[in-house]
Amino acid sequence: MIDWNDLRHFLAVAESGSTLAAGRMLRVSQTTTARRVAALEDALGLTLFERSPAGYRLTEAGADLLPHARAVERSIHALTDTAAAQGREVSGTVRVTCQEIHAVTILTPILRDLHAAYPSIRIDLDTSEAIRDLASGAADVALRNAVRPSGGGLVGRRIADDAWTLYCSRAYAAEHGHPTRRDELAGHPLIGGGERLLWELYRAWLVTNGLEGGVAMHNSSATGLLAAVRSGFGLAVLPCIAADNDPDLLRCLPPMRGEERGLWLLTHERLRHTPRVRVVVDFLAARLTALARTSG
Secondary structure (H helix, E strand, C coil): CCCHHHHHHHHHHHHHCCHHHHHHHHCCCHHHHHHHHHHHHHHHCCCCEEEECCEEEECHHHHHHHHHHHHHHHHHHHHHHHHHHHHCCCCEEEEEECCHHHHHHHHHHHHHHHHHHCCCEEEEEECCCCCCCCCCCCCCEEEEEECCCCCCCEEEEEEEECCEEEEEEHHHHHHHCCCCCHHHCCCCCEEEECCHHHHHHHHHHHHHCCCHHHEEEEECCHHHHHHHHHHCCCEEEEEHHHHCCCCCEEECCCCCCCCCCEEEEEEECCCCCCHHHHHHHHHHHHHHHHHHHCCC
């Protein structure tokens, strides 16, 4: 089955002439765009672009498929516009709770699009480290990382693996090199910290690999880790679902091993059929699942 996200990257490369420019248009990495185009070629059994140092040029097969891909794009936009028109009748406040790092990286652009589609829904976003009790009404929807969520009456779905690993910025790699193995990490400054539970896992990993002495700065929040990495200070662990889709960041190592934690989208069973909550859950689930496919 053809994935719309693969078609979207095909159209962007066809328009811009390169995976780098297309990645910037779509706010993903060049590697992600190239992988998406390759996946579409594999699914179709066709070569869609001639690749050269000058860029990507459509093959005859690619040029033949281009108008059909544009027709699919128009149909999807029409479907989205129709759904948005119907969704304007849904209104009210939905309280969403999540980790701050997910709020500032992946959720904000999704919530922007949610507002465009459903302008009468207001989102109250809670980024407290405390786990809100959905049963008591402390929040309506939660994006939560866990092996398996605990709590009575919770319903939802596992969006993706909650994978974290070390990243550096492209600017840092250009100046200091891009370590891609554990034995290459010596001498690179590490940024420690994050929320309490994250730091427990992160610190244990550093100790196991003899790297705790390389921590040059400590941040009390995961967003502090992100800011420090983006600044070029050094390396830190970040969530793959966010960092892999940031064109300014580079993954240094495979994801850290640990429990099979997942990223879960949850609500309470008494709210699952409330229209405004159902709309928010379905919208977030679709967009987060698509985003998860581009990481890793």
